Amino acid sequence: MSGVFRRFFSGLMRLRRGPWEMLASILIALGVFMMMQPFWMVAYTWSFLVTLTGTVMFIITSHFPE
Amino acid sequence: MTRKMADRLAEATPPGIARKIGGLSDRSLAWLFIAPTIFLLLAINIFPLIWTIRLSFTNYRVNRVNADVKWVGLRNYERILTDPDIWQTMQVTAHFLFWTLFFQVLLGFALAWLINRKFRGNDLWTTLIVLPMMLSPAVVGNFWKFLYQPQIGLFNYMVSFVSGVDPASFSMIGSIDLAPWAIVIVDTWMWTPFVMLICLAGLRSIPDYIYEAAEIDRASKWRQFWTITVPMVLPFLMLAVLFRGIENFKMFDLVVQLTGGGPGSATEVTSINLKREAFEKWRTGYASAYAVILFVTIFGLASIYVKALNRVKER
Amino acid sequence: MSGHSITEPTRRQKWIAAVLVIAYTVIILIPLLWIISTGFKSPSDAISYPPKVIFTPSLEGYVNLFTTQTRITPDMEATLPPPETWYERLVREKGMVIAGPSRYGQRFLNSVIIGFGSTFLSVFLGTLAAYAFSRFRVPIKDDLLFFILSTRMMPPIAVAIPIFLMYRQLGLSDTHLGMILLYTAVNLSLSVWLLKGFIDEIPREYEEAALIDGYTRFQAFRKVVLPQAAAGIASTAIFCLIFAWNEYAFAVLLTSGEAQTAPPFIPTIIGVGGQDWPAVAAGATLFLLPVMIFTIMLRKHLLRGITFGAVRK
Numbered sequence: 001m002s003g004v005f006r007r008f009f010s011g012l013m014r015l016r017r018g019p020w021e022m023l024a025s026i027l028i029a030l031g032v033f034m035m036m037q038p039f040w041m042v043a044y045t046w047s048f049l050v051t052l053t054g055t056v057m058f059i060i061t062s063h064f065p066e
Numbered sequence: 067m068t069r070k071m072a073d074r075l076a077e078a079t080p081p082g083i084a085r086k087i088g089g090l091s092d093r094s095l096a097w098l099f100i101a102p103t104i105f106l107l108l109a110i111n112i113f114p115l116i117w118t119i120r121l122s123f124t125n126y127r128v129n130r131v132n133a134d135v136k137w138v139g140l141r142n143y144e145r146i147l148t149d150p151d152i153w154q155t156m157q158v159t160a161h162f163l164f165w166t167l168f169f170q171v172l173l174g175f176a177l178a179w180l181i182n183r184k185f186r187g188n189d190l191w192t193t194l195i196v197l198p199m200m201l202s203p204a205v206v207g208n209f210w211k212f213l214y215q216p217q218i219g220l221f222n223y224m225v226s227f228v229s230g231v232d233p234a235s236f237s238m239i240g241s242i243d244l245a246p247w248a249i250v251i252v253d254t255w256m257w258t259p260f261v262m263l264i265c266l267a268g269l270r271s272i273p274d275y276i277y278e279a280a281e282i283d284r285a286s287k288w289r290q291f292w293t294i295t296v297p298m299v300l301p302f303l304m305l306a307v308l309f310r311g312i313e314n315f316k317m318f319d320l321v322v323q324l325t326g327g328g329p330g331s332a333t334e335v336t337s338i339n340l341k342r343e344a345f346e347k348w349r350t351g352y353a354s355a356y357a358v359i360l361f362v363t364i365f366g367l368a369s370i371y372v373k374a375l376n377r378v379k380e381r
Numbered sequence: 382m383s384g385h386s387i388t389e390p391t392r393r394q395k396w397i398a399a400v401l402v403i404a405y406t407v408i409i410l411i412p413l414l415w416i417i418s419t420g421f422k423s424p425s426d427a428i429s430y431p432p433k434v435i436f437t438p439s440l441e442g443y444v445n446l447f448t449t450q451t452r453i454t455p456d457m458e459a460t461l462p463p464p465e466t467w468y469e470r471l472v473r474e475k476g477m478v479i480a481g482p483s484r485y486g487q488r489f490l491n492s493v494i495i496g497f498g499s500t501f502l503s504v505f506l507g508t509l510a511a512y513a514f515s516r517f518r519v520p521i522k523d524d525l526l527f528f529i530l531s532t533r534m535m536p537p538i539a540v541a542i543p544i545f546l547m548y549r550q551l552g553l554s555d556t557h558l559g560m561i562l563l564y565t566a567v568n569l570s571l572s573v574w575l576l577k578g579f580i581d582e583i584p585r586e587y588e589e590a591a592l593i594d595g596y597t598r599f600q601a602f603r604k605v606v607l608p609q610a611a612a613g614i615a616s617t618a619i620f621c622l623i624f625a626w627n628e629y630a631f632a633v634l635l636t637s638g639e640a641q642t643a644p645p646f647i648p649t650i651i652g653v654g655g656q657d658w659p660a661v662a663a664g665a666t667l668f669l670l671p672v673m674i675f676t677i678m679l680r681k682h683l684l685r686g687i688t689f690g691a692v693r694k
Contacts (some may be wrong), residue, residue, distance in 0.1 A: 212662075337536055
């Protein structure tokens with residue numbers, strides 16, 4: 001398991017596409033969840049910013065080398 | 067019939083032009099072929115998109131042409147993202163999204179698994195199962211409204227036949243508690259085949275020898291299911307869930323015809339809410355900001371979808 | 382292979398699977414059969430309790446669908462000549478006369494015009510673009526393809542706001558041309574992605590042989606690739622046609638009269654005293670039937686069409 005994490009972080013450091021895209025996807029998913037959850041109004045308010053960050057990040061990082 | 071179509075397509079190009087472009091280099095031919103598509107998409111998708119973004123910073127209203135348009139900065143976004151009513155709408159959408167995906171994945175996977183038992187005539191039944199998802203959602207929604215009528219509707223009659231409840235005692239689309247489930251039922255009826263088809267493709271992509279090897283290792287059927295079948299179908303299932311998720315996030319036609327967002331706002335999903343703001347209250351600037359929020363969310367989900375698509379393609 | 386493979390389901394398993402699948406199919410087909418049968422019921426049979434499975438077939442729904450009627454008094458009826466056709470007689474029995482044709486026929490025709498027009502355009506443009514994407518080195522190809530796909534994902538209501546404004550400026554709202562262009566743009570993404578998949582499957586060697594024989598690139602495209610891709614082009618066309626045929630959101634927001642298609646029109650069919658369900662059912666049946674037939678024709682390519690060509694089967 002720790003090997004997976006090490007690979008993930010070293011990928012992030014060397015600006016590789018895989019881990020960055022993963023990170024962006026998680027942000028998008030988090031943003032969508034924040035937007036639609038019924039528990040906390042503040043999370044809804046900030047959801048758009050999280051989704052926007054994730055989406056922009058995805059567009060940029062999908063051009064990183066594999 | 068298929069042959070003729072291609073011929074006609076070829077003949078539709080006048081010979082004079084054909085000769086002229088015939089001599090072009092590959093690169094200019096490539097651009098010549100792509101340009102019309104890109105141009106049309108720019109004109110009908112991107113240009114309006116940019117316009118929407120611009121409008122979203124103003125207080126423009128279509129029905130008041132003479133009022134001066136003011137630049138309001140991020141005010142529209144601020145108002146939408148702090149509005150409890152729109153938050154409520156999002157939760158209605160979430161309820162719809164969660165339960166339709168839940169039932170469709172459950173039923174779709176089960177059906178695909180059963181069809182993959184390869185009994186005789188499974189092709190015929192697959193084709194018949196698929197029929198609902200190809201139909202017009204608006205017309206289907208309108209007709210389910212008839213099936214849902216208390217007393218005279220077939221749905222209520224069947225429920226009362228099975229459970230003994232008086233068919234006139236409940237109204238699927240008239241009650242605040244039942245209406246959210248009414249739209250879930252119709253969407254599940256319509257789109258389960260979609261998930262089923264994709265799961266079936268996943269199941270068929272698993273080569274037999276993997277199961278044969280597991281059989282030799284004496285892995286139980288139950289274990290084989292969880293260690294071979296599920297992980298191998300998962301990328302396909304992801305694809306189906308993402309696609310249905312995007313589609314249901316922007317659901318409009320089916321629900322608007324079935325319940326119109328009512329009773330009250332019990333089934334007012336985001337698209338219906340947006341339609342009210344934009345085309346009934348005519349708050350164009352405000353609705354544009356709303357649209358931009360939906361755009362960005364869907365664009366984000368779509369990029370994950372394309373990633374999932376490419377992963378399945380590599381298989 | 383001789384004998385029984387260990388991965389092959391047993392006979393009992395197959396039997397159980399078949400029963401369950403058939404049971405599911407029958408249950409989900411009931412609403413469809415109900416639509417079709419309601420179209421042939423008389424209005425009183427359609428709303429009877431308990432719902433009638435066996436009924437005397439009547440064409441009243443179809444007559445009501447295609448005509449508009451006015452009520453007449455018995456005195457007036459006595460002065461009229463006897464009804465000439467079977468449908469006039471049917472209407473006369475209710476104490477009404479036919480006032481003229483309804484708008485259903487015209488809305489249906491609009492659906493046909495807009496559906497075929499946009500299908501032709503999107504397949505034509507899509508084939509060209511797909512060929513270029515498949516065979517040539519195009520800069521930023523992946524980004525362009527993603528851009529094309531993402532246009533399909535956009536929520537129609539959100540897109541409709543600026544298009545509504547733009548069409549009003551250009552005088553395109555409620556015109557056939559406007560709707561054809563709009564549906565073409567929406568369908569282009571599907572047709573480019575699907576056709577690219579089909580063209581990718583045609584071996585490049587065929588064209589290369591043609592090029593060596595002295596064909597130009599364009600001739601090779603016309604005479605070698607197009608005929609090979611014909612089946613793919615046809616199934617793509619049917620997918621585009623079904624989409625344009627079924628579309629509701631743009632149609633309801635951007636058309637109201639001239640160019641209105643059938644989906645926004647069917648729910649507005651109202652008879653005397655409440656919604657005339659047999660007429661609605663008749664309209665829906667006529668509208669849905671072509672799609673059902675096409676679906677059965679398409680079954681081999683269905684999976685490919687609904688996944689943008691990702692899953693080939």
